[in-house]
Amino acid sequence: MHMKLAILGTGFIVKEGALPALKDVPEIETVAIFARPKSKEQAEALAAAYSIPTVYTDYDELLANPEIDFVYIGLINSVHYEYTKKALLAGKNVIVEKPFASSAAEVRELRDLALAKHLYVFEAVTIHYLPNFKAIREFLPQLGNIRAVVANYSQYSSRYDKYLQGEVLPAFDPQRSGGALYDINIYNLNFIIGLFGAPESVRYTANLGFNGIDTSGVVTLNYPGFFALAIGAKDTESPSFVTIQGEKGWIRVTDKPNELRSFETHLLGSGVTTHNELNRYAHRMVHEFQEFAKMFHEKDYDRMAKGLAVSVAVLETAETARKQVGLVFPCDGEKK
Numbered sequence: 001m002h003m004k005l006a007i008l009g010t011g012f013i014v015k016e017g018a019l020p021a022l023k024d025v026p027e028i029e030t031v032a033i034f035a036r037p038k039s040k041e042q043a044e045a046l047a048a049a050y051s052i053p054t055v056y057t058d059y060d061e062l063l064a065n066p067e068i069d070f071v072y073i074g075l076i077n078s079v080h081y082e083y084t085k086k087a088l089l090a091g092k093n094v095i096v097e098k099p100f101a102s103s104a105a106e107v108r109e110l111r112d113l114a115l116a117k118h119l120y121v122f123e124a125v126t127i128h129y130l131p132n133f134k135a136i137r138e139f140l141p142q143l144g145n146i147r148a149v150v151a152n153y154s155q156y157s158s159r160y161d162k163y164l165q166g167e168v169l170p171a172f173d174p175q176r177s178g179g180a181l182y183d184i185n186i187y188n189l190n191f192i193i194g195l196f197g198a199p200e201s202v203r204y205t206a207n208l209g210f211n212g213i214d215t216s217g218v219v220t221l222n223y224p225g226f227f228a229l230a231i232g233a234k235d236t237e238s239p240s241f242v243t244i245q246g247e248k249g250w251i252r253v254t255d256k257p258n259e260l261r262s263f264e265t266h267l268l269g270s271g272v273t274t275h276n277e278l279n280r281y282a283h284r285m286v287h288e289f290q291e292f293a294k295m296f297h298e299k300d301y302d303r304m305a306k307g308l309a310v311s312v313a314v315l316e317t318a319e320t321a322r323k324q325v326g327l328v329f330p331c332d333g334e335k336k
Helices: 012-022 037-049 059-063 077-089 104-117 131-143 160-164 185-196 286-297 301-324
Strands: 003-008 028-034 054-056 070-073 093-097 121-124 146-154 201-208 214-223 226-233 241-246 249-253 263-267 273-276
Touching: 003 012, 003 286, 012 028, 012 037, 012 286, 028 037, 028 059, 028 286, 037 054, 054 059, 059 077, 070 077, 077 093, 077 104, 093 286, 104 121, 104 301, 121 286, 121 301, 131 185, 131 241, 131 249, 131 263, 146 185, 185 214, 185 226, 185 241, 185 301, 201 301, 214 301, 286 301
Parallel strands: 003 028, 003 070, 028 054, 070 093, 093 121, 146 226
Antiparallel strands: 146 241, 201 214, 214 226, 241 249, 249 263, 263 273
């Protein structure tokens, strides 16, 4: 039985991410695509390219279709909460792109709603479903006491030049829940919190742009016995990496954490550094869609709920961090 999915959005994450990845996931059938009326032609072009039978410009009409099991929300950050809540209230399961929502309160509300209605909600953070990440988790105990973790994901944004000229696109707009922390650094937080759980304390130091957005920054996470640094930049670029240092050895990822194509392990005194490449697909999003379909078909609700717990911890951490630098999002006001 196929998991029948409707795609929301026509942007980069849909064009270059979800739709190409889904070609390698036969368990999921894409039955519809949604776009706002001004983007209808783009949706129709994608529907033709990927043999998607139905194009919607009315979200309520899409949600009323009983054939659709899941909606995939590949829209801008600031509408993740609204579109996810509406889908859940309509009885649909949801795959929502990172960040899950704009505030921890929103994530907790959506989690509680999903659990109350026994619906599936997955945050599409590739890291947690990659075989390389699973192997890193399994190797961790061999490192002994962890003392330091550093994750750096820095990539010069294609939208930063326009930002410097005063043109604010969603990626750098506080009104759209943009910024380096909620975009690129959210992967580092997922990597660290996915392995070690929520930190005891958080401190954010950021470079702020003319409109108060964080164009780059460093989150310091304090754990019992060690610290972790999450460095994310959209205003500069450097080789991305993750290092985990223990008293008995280390792990090194020489790659973006959301792709995690390989990693190295080394135990002190062994004289051996082992290179590992365990992911089965070149496209980073294939594994997560496969795992979502598997959990749905096997009715593995407990695993889904554990994933939601990580999503809550990540957003609680991110929200604490952004408020420390005075970064205010619309969600910080009163909910109606």
